[in-house]
Amino acid sequence: MEPVKTFDADVIVIGTSIATQTVLLPLLKTNARILVLEGGDYELTPFGNNLTFSDERGHYINHHWGGHWLRQYGGASRVWNGFSAPLENWDLIGIDGRPKWPLGIDELEKYYRISAPVMGEDPSVANLTKYNIAQEFVDRPYIIMDPALAYADAKPLLNNKNVELRVKHNVIKFTCDDSGSFINGIWYSVEGTVHFASVKKNTKIVLGAGGLGNAQILLQPAANRRVAVGNEFGLVGKTLMAHPHIAVGEGFIDPIVVRKPTWAQVNYKKWLPAYIIGADYKTKLKLLNASVSLTISAIRPLSPNEEAVQDFYQKKWRKKLELYTLYARTEQLPNADNRIEIIADKNAAGLHKLKIYCVFGARDLMSLDTTTRMLSEHFLKNKLGVTTVDNDAIFLKPWGWAHPSGITRFGTSPKESVCDHTGRVWSYQNLYLNGSSLFPTVGYANPTWTIAALGMRLGDHLVAELKKGT
């Protein structure tokens, strides 16, 4: 596809994974002319693959961040596992010094409901957002989408007559007008050759380049101004978060504990049984949000001691107990030391490469520990199970899932956020961010359903703006 001097469209979206595909859904119902810029090709190529290597430091294994950020049509949607859970009100309200979300749970729940069918789920899964917050433990399973939604085929997008898709177009950075109030151009490269295209003032630009990619673009230095376009308030790249997790122990458990949950009247297709601590208790105990899931352990010979324990409690409680593995996942506390920066070296597409720092903190790990121990005590007290909790696993062996979040967070003021409650970058009338880089906090669960919900919410907002002609 030939390079052009002007990207002439009503809306330009960057990236083609879940954040972008969901923002497009409301827009595709209008007459808006949409240009889609995708850095990767239709399949992963060596060129695309090389673009995601960074200097990675911290608790996440080597190339974990880059390995979960795929430069291809459909992005990481092509390989994700498809399980998730919603955030709850407690995650949004700024408890205990954590930043507040600029929207309430009712609005988020509305978009969880709307986005659930897009992700192959029943809208009733959104009922999980709310529960009795005074409870000590809440049976709050993960939803498993099987098969997971994958945007592997571009044809459905290209069937829309108003859509132009340009693959192998890596966005490098934006330029803005002299007053610094709207984006007027995009530097991009095609297989390493750099080009510039101007953008009209009334074109809306939506950046959905992934949890790291959005910040990478907003950190690229500008040729003619002191600060990078989009990082006017210096917050881009700060407070990187994901999800520390580990198998925390095992136990002989009454299978009633993992029965199909019914309290939220959810029409589950597939679910993973899991428990969290209720909001009031989390606040009282200064915990982060953590969940412990239970899966039947792989068959293995029991030690004589384990056999004795199982036998003892089965007789004492007059019930059958089965061996389950307890797996805990927690949110990471937003911490300014966990961050991305750009380095002098550039990648083959012409973007400065990233240096990524992300280390688990005491509260992250203590939340894994306390949540697991409280649940274990609850099982024992209620004759539901007897468990062991593995201290070394929690404090020496946790690892993380690369769900990069929080490094261009949204909020209510430029003093504490990169963009406003809609995702619009504070300084610019026409630049929006989309995806988990917006999340001020991450909850305990994998992020993609929340990304989809926010994508559809932004799509609705853009449709309303286009109607107003703003």
Ligand SMILES: Cc1cc2nc3c(=O)[nH]c(=O)nc-3n(C[C@H](O)[C@H](O)[C@H](O)COP(=O)(O)OP(=O)(O)OC[C@H]3O[C@@H](n4cnc5c(N)ncnc54)[C@H](O)[C@@H]3O)c2cc1C
């Ligand atoms: C192995 C694996 C398992 C996972 N399992 C789960 C799970 O079970 N549950 C869950 O919730 N999440 C899971 N995830 C995470 C999930 O895939 C992501 O949350 C989701 O894909 C993020 O969507 P996104 O649209 O924000 O970004 P991405 O999927 O990262 O897509 C970014 C898009 O932007 C493009 N791009 C990047 N940079 C540029 C640029 N400079 N110019 C132009 N285009 C660019 C990319 O090519 C891509 O199309 C998993 C991820 C992996 C890798």
